[in-house]
Each structure stands twice: as structure tokens, then as C-alpha cells.
Amino acid sequence: MKRIGMGIVGAGFVGPHHIDAVRRLGFVDVVGIAGSSEASAKAKAEQLGVPKSYASYEALIQDSDIEVVHNTTPNYLHYPVNLAVIEAGKHIVSDKPLAMNAEEARKLRDAAAVKGVVHAVTFNYRGNPLVQQMRLMIERGDIGRPHFLFGHYLQDWLLKDTDYSWRLEPDKGGASSALGDVGSHWCDLTQHVSGARITEVLAEISTTIPTRKKPLGSREAFAAAGANERVEKVEIKVEDLATVLVRFDSGARGVFSVSQVSAGHKNDLVLEVNGATGSLRWHQEQQNELWIGRRDQANQVLVKDPSLLDEPARRYAHLPGGHQEAWTDAFCNVMRDVYGYIAEGRDPKKDATPPAFATFEDGYRANCLVGAMLESAKSGKGWVKVQY
Ligand code: SOE
Secondary structure, three states: OOOEEEEEEOOOOOHHHHHHHHHHHOOEEEEEEEOOOHHHHHHHHHHHOOOEEEOOHHHHHHOOOOOEEEEOOOHHHHHHHHHHHHHOOOEEEEOOOOOOOHHHHHHHHHHHHHHOOOEEEOOHHHHOHHHHHHHHHHHHOOOOOEEEEEEEEEOOOOOOOOOOOHHHOHHHHOOOOHHHHHHHHHHHHHHHHHOOOEEEEEEEEEOOOOEEEEEOOOOOOOOOOOOOOOEEEEEOOOOOEEEEEEEEOOOOEEEEEEEOOOOOOOOEEEEEEEEOOOEEEEEHHHOOEEEEEOOOOOOEEEEOOHHHOOHHHHOOOOOOOOOOOOHHHHHHHHHHHHHHHHHOOOOOOOOOOOOOOEOHHHHHHHHHHHHHHHHHHHHOOOOEEOOO
16 A cells, blocks of 8 residues: 655644554554744654654645645644645645634635645544444434434533633634534534534523633643642633534524533533434443433443444444443544545545545534624624524
8 A cells, every 4th residue: 555644733732643543544654743843843753753853834844755734733823734735735634623713714625625635624523433323323214303413512621710721812722712622523523423504503602710820831731730830810702611502404403512611521522313213322421332212112322342333334443342442543533534535546526425524614614603603692693694
């Protein structure tokens, strides 16, 4: 099999997981890393056993050994880095959100289509075997027509006023915190498994911690404040809590809540779909189980076991039943789909069947959705039609 060279821009919390995931594929060479400075890129490259490091993302993109660039920078750099990669005619894997707003995201989607490069956004929960099983079951009509889709995505890493992240700064993270960071995952997952599109939203947002203590020095992502850390008080303008009512093009209704301030909830993503003859529920923190609800017979729990999954979902499971698969395995599944697509030389523009991984079209839609939710919450207009 032809080997594919990969380079990564940004190597914070999630960067090493991108590297691990592509290494597991067996035909991808991790060529180099660009970081916020030459020194940080060099240090990361040494730590992760990556041969090259670069002083800038532009230098990485120019390296002819690199065919695919992963962008794991903070949100405000997604647009310029993604655009430079596309303009160089290279394939792009971008962390979400695709861009800071829908307008930037649309430009990226269109530029990628013109260049004919493969474009992916890491809405990684699509890579879970039981998410794919849920998708197949809904498509096959196992629970009838879905009429209600609901759930939540709750976290607690911003519960204390000493918790801080660039995600809270609008010029670095965007106009939204909780909705953009985790609400976008819930919406992507829900639309992916149901095949229905969110067309209208009614949102309520709030900022539970309006003033935070921002560290004056650097702090690792998700790390708690140090005892003698120097801080400054800053006002927070983005939401850490939200609830959204949604309407789908299929006529189905839905609701979800997102939070970064819910003690005890670490990465608590739940999606339940109620249909005419049954229900399905998947919970990220117990990701090896799929709950099946029935009215006229006993409810069931389908445990992840390749022999119990339908054929198209089976390839997302790599261990026998009882051997738990996890976040990193699902992440690797997404990379397997993306690189399989690249290896086969498929062009998303000419491909009638959309890939299972999220593309820049999905990333654009996520930016539109978050924009519409903020508009609904801030304008007090009530229901807002999502402009795609
Ligand atoms: C932080 O909230 C975070 O790492 C998100 O940025 C990811 O997208 C999510 O999957 C887990 O939580």
C-alpha cells in the first residue's frame, strides 16, 4: 500500500491523539509538527518521536513529504491554517469548529471543493461502533420514524472560577463556549445518526461564572489552578450553560442541554431517539452499550460485540465482546475512514455517497447552527430559522 505523509499544526491536548490514531493505521508516516514556536514544535516532535519540526505552519505545508495536514490549533487559527493547506492542494483534517463563524466556514468549504482535496472535521463520536449501529438501525426502520431526539452534553471542567481556557476568550475561541465546543458535537451526532437536519432553533444561554481568575502564566489544557499561580480577574462574555429546542426537516422535535459547569459530569454526551415503534439511547461515558426501548416487550441493552453488530458497523469494532473500546479507538476509526478515502483517491466533489466522517460541509452547517442558536438566545426573537 502506498504510504501517506502526515503533518500536524498545533500539538496541545488533542494533537498527540491525532498522531497515535494515524500511526495505528499502518500506512501513514507522521512527518512533522509545527507549534506556536520553533522551540515548542521541536520539544513536542522529540517527545512524540516525530522526525521533523518547523518554525511555522507555512513551512510545514510547503514540505513535499506531507500530503495531509491536521489542524489542531486554537479555534481562531482554524481558518487561516485550513485555507493555506487547501490552497497548497493538500488534504485537510481540521479540529472543530471548522471556523470562527459561518462565513469563514463557507469559504473553506467552497475552497476545498474547488481544489478537490479531501476535507474532514473531527466530529469524532461518529467513529463509535454503537453510534454506527444506531445509525443503521434507524435507517432500517428498527424503531420506526423518529419523532423526538433529545439529550445533553455536560462537563464540569469550568465549574470553578479558577478554571480557565482560551475557549472562554471570544477572539480565540469564538462567540460561543459551551454550544460551540460541545453543543456542536451533539448536533452533529444527532443529525448523523438520524439523517434528519436541524432547521429551526430556540435557545436560552447563560454564564454561570461571569468573572474568572485567568492565569498570568501558561497552564496545560484542563489542568486545575496551581497553589501559587498568579492570576488576574477577567469578565466572561460567553455561555457555559445552554438549553436549546430544535426542529428537524423530518418534522421531528428535539431538545438538548450543554454545560461546562455540572459537577461530576466529565464528558457526558447522551443521545436518545424515540421513534414510532421503539427508542435507542447511546451514552458516551458507557459507550460500549446501546439501550433499546420497546413498548410491548422487554427493553434490551446491546453490548458492543462485533458478532452482534450489523456488518457495516462491525468494522468500527476491533476487539471481541467484553473488551471495552474507548474514545481513542473511535477517534482512530474516524482517521481510518478519512485516510481510506484518501488512499482510494476519492474526490468528495464527484462522490455521490457522503463519507461517514464529517466533511467541511458538516463543519459549515455546525457553524451555521451555533450562529443561529446565539442569535435566538441573544435577540429574544424566539425561534430562528437556520440559514445554511
Ligand atoms: C473540551 O470541552 C473537549 O475536549 C472538546 O473540545 C472536545 O471536542 C470534546 O470531544 C471533549 O471535550
